[in-house]
Amino acid sequence: MNNNDNAVLAGxxxxxxxxxxxxxxxxxxxxxxxxxxxxxxxISASETTSPFPVLTLSxxxxxxxxxxxxxxxxxxxxxxxxxxxxxxxxxxVDITGTGTQGTVILPQGAVAGTPLVxxxxxxxxxxALEITRDEIEHVKFLRGIILAAGKTPVxxxxxxxxxxxxxxxxxxxxxNFSPFASSNGDLNFLLGSYLFEDVxxxxxxxxxxxxxxxxxxxxxxxxxxxxxYHASIIRSQLYDLGSTAQAYALAIAxxxxxxxxAGIAQGLVNTSDTTLTSNIVPADSNAMVFTxxxxxxxxxxxxxxxxxxxxxxxxxxxx
Amino acid sequence: xxxxDSESLFIKKTNRRRALKTLSLTALAAAVFKLTPAEGQxxxxxxxxxxxxxxxxxxxxxxxxxxxxxxxxxxxxxxxxxxxxxxxxxxVDITGRGKQGTVNVPSTTQVNFTNPSIAAYxxxxxxxxxxxxNFLRAVAKAGGHTPVxxxxxxxxxxxxxxxxxAGLGSAFNPFEDSAGDLNFLLGAFIFEDVxxxxxxxxxxxxxxxxxxxxxxxxxxxxxYHAANIRNEIYKxxxxxxxxxxxxxxxxxxxxxEGVDQGLQFAGLSNLVPADSNAIVFSxxAQLVSNIVYxxxxxxxxxxxxxxxxxx
Numbered sequence: 001m002n003n004n005d006n007a008v009l010a011g012x013x014x015x016x017x018x019x020x021x022x023x024x025x026x027x028x029x030x031x032x033x034x035x036x037x038x039x040x041x042x043i044s045a046s047e048t049t050s051p052f053p054v055l056t057l058s059x060x061x062x063x064x065x066x067x068x069x070x071x072x073x074x075x076x077x078x079x080x081x082x083x084x085x086x087x088x089x090x091x092x093v094d095i096t097g098t099g100t101q102g103t104v105i106l107p108q109g110a111v112a113g114t115p116l117v118x119x120x121x122x123x124x125x126x127x128a129l130e131i132t133r134d135e136i137e138h139v140k141f142l143r144g145i146i147l148a149a150g151k152t153p154v155x156x157x158x159x160x161x162x163x164x165x166x167x168x169x170x171x172x173x174x175x176n177f178s179p180f181a182s183s184n185g186d187l188n189f190l191l192g193s194y195l196f197e198d199v200x201x202x203x204x205x206x207x208x209x210x211x212x213x214x215x216x217x218x219x220x221x222x223x224x225x226x227x228x229y230h231a232s233i234i235r236s237q238l239y240d241l242g243s244t245a246q247a248y249a250l251a252i253a254x255x256x257x258x259x260x261x262a263g264i265a266q267g268l269v270n271t272s273d274t275t276l277t278s279n280i281v282p283a284d285s286n287a288m289v290f291t292x293x294x295x296x297x298x299x300x301x302x303x304x305x306x307x308x309x310x311x312x313x314x315x316x317x318x319x
Numbered sequence: 320x321x322x323x324d325s326e327s328l329f330i331k332k333t334n335r336r337r338a339l340k341t342l343s344l345t346a347l348a349a350a351v352f353k354l355t356p357a358e359g360q361x362x363x364x365x366x367x368x369x370x371x372x373x374x375x376x377x378x379x380x381x382x383x384x385x386x387x388x389x390x391x392x393x394x395x396x397x398x399x400x401x402x403x404x405x406x407x408x409x410x411v412d413i414t415g416r417g418k419q420g421t422v423n424v425p426s427t428t429q430v431n432f433t434n435p436s437i438a439a440y441x442x443x444x445x446x447x448x449x450x451x452x453n454f455l456r457a458v459a460k461a462g463g464h465t466p467v468x469x470x471x472x473x474x475x476x477x478x479x480x481x482x483x484x485a486g487l488g489s490a491f492n493p494f495e496d497s498a499g500d501l502n503f504l505l506g507a508f509i510f511e512d513v514x515x516x517x518x519x520x521x522x523x524x525x526x527x528x529x530x531x532x533x534x535x536x537x538x539x540x541x542x543y544h545a546a547n548i549r550n551e552i553y554k555x556x557x558x559x560x561x562x563x564x565x566x567x568x569x570x571x572x573x574x575x576e577g578v579d580q581g582l583q584f585a586g587l588s589n590l591v592p593a594d595s596n597a598i599v600f601s602x603x604a605q606l607v608s609n610i611v612y613x614x615x616x617x618x619x620x621x622x623x624x625x626x627x628x629x630x
Contacts (some may be wrong), residue, residue, distance in 0.1 A: 126588040137597035225599030228542035277437035281543040287450035289537030
């Protein structure tokens, strides 16, 4: 493995930031070589960050951005632990702020620095790394614009990446589900990711009309776009794995629909139009992605039809 | 009609999407505005809106017009690729304001896909883009305005010009499938990220919350499409990625430096074209025009030989 890999991931100013604590061997372009299962932590140099726009944040705008920040803490930790074995705090991201700061519940036997997922398909690993980098950047961006506006971001709340998935799996008819169990290739990791990604899109979409300030709204639109790219990648990878994966995805969608709004989550196969097979885009009959309210999103991440704390946030989100 | 901020007017709570073939306008209005078909018809007839009563020159209307032009282009490309015919032949209404035109295509367009997943995605995207055309037309009408007509569209010379600009040779036919699905994917790639950036840019120009939600809803779908296309190209390997990179570089020279990115970066995938905050890019209407006209500050050309339809 190439130990000089931070150089590989360093970006130009208009490119995405390096994930500075990663040590991953660069892939050749002609064939996808398998990446090493172990990622090294490197001592990070101080990172050049983009100047954050100075926004005027109303109380509403701040609460929306902080709500989003909670979700990004969840996603970023999930992907970071999956791909690097390190969470946000370990990656040098500031996770302090208002509310109660918490830690991440990991599977038994997790070792710091050992990725929780052993990837089968190098392409999936690449996508997971790319998404990890994006979600970390979203955390930093949301914190950055909140701080630049003279406000305080919420701290990372307690996050559960174990019992939550077991609960979600049970609701979908799968017992003892863990996205980090690599026994059936990348299927479990993709299903775990699938749970979050469309929710993120609908959460941002649903929040847009609540913003007071157009620039704050613009930030949310931009993040929504990226989350949609992510969701599509995960969904199409799952679709391509065939009927078993599609069946699991449908079961998860049905379970989510008992929590976060009937009909919004959709499986990967179009079952109503005989001329279409794939359903990569979960959308309405105008081919527009859906919205969810804050409450619907909380019901999902709490895994509670009544919105009671639990699920991925055992102590609730920070506000 | 009571509209609350937390409610999207555009959620149609059906579990699955349906293909849109011939649509009744009243049904669409009902779907869009949660009205009964009778109420929808009344709304259309009365031309008075609970919806944004936008005026000629209002940014919302300009956004809808631009978006509709782009959707005519995309929908026709995908429709020809998947069915061998354009959207008009599929029963989509393309009439309206401005000069209506036809689509210039090669003699054979229907793609015989190698990968059944790509065939599935292409059919799904076709249905989506047709839905977008129909939706944007309905929104214009509900606003009391005649939608712009489908302008002349060129899917032959345009691709040749685009390929030459990208240094990929003097001719390019995205419908040519003898070597597999790559040509189709590259043709699609030319459009999809542009659509995302166009909607993203447009949203910042409008203040009407209903139009914002709608534009974001379509942008979201286009982002799913773009990721899907980028992913499929990426999986085809180095040569495919290089071709896409060349197109991306050409787009940067037309539509704003740095807002376009290829599919790989520093040896890893770059399926999401985004800035250092992992936020997708925006383009102004001018930059989008530059790309689709294949010329900086051009008023016509490229994919729209007579220019986009204007009212």
